[in-house]
Amino acid sequence: MSCCKKPDLACFTCAKVVEDTAGAVIQARDEAERKALDGLSRYKFDRFGYWAARWVAFNQVLPKRDQAANPFKDLVQAARARGFGPPGTTNRIPGGAV
Numbered sequence: 001m002s003c004c005k006k007p008d009l010a011c012f013t014c015a016k017v018v019e020d021t022a023g024a025v026i027q028a029r030d031e032a033e034r035k036a037l038d039g040l041s042r043y044k045f046d047r048f049g050y051w052a053a054r055w056v057a058f059n060q061v062l063p064k065r066d067q068a069a070n071p072f073k074d075l076v077q078a079a080r081a082r083g084f085g086p087p088g089t090t091n092r093i094p095g096g097a098v
Helices: 012-041 045-061 073-081
Strands: none
Touching: 012 045
16 A cells, blocks of 8 residues: 555655556566466467457556567457458458458
């Protein structure tokens, strides 16, 4: 818990809480990336999707300075190159995913 009703980075205690929380979220994000790639490598696509989504959620709650580039971007680009993804993306093919 923070010491103030409205946490402020000017308050040393609140700044420490924010810093500790960001560190915990970064660790959780890193673990989610590892688990997502592990699931993908084992053909556990449901597990990949779950952990990839958790990675995105953890990354979004972090301050901009702590956010990382999406490690799954290359996989998304590979799918789009094969014609899948939202309309207007690369090489759309009939019968592809919507």
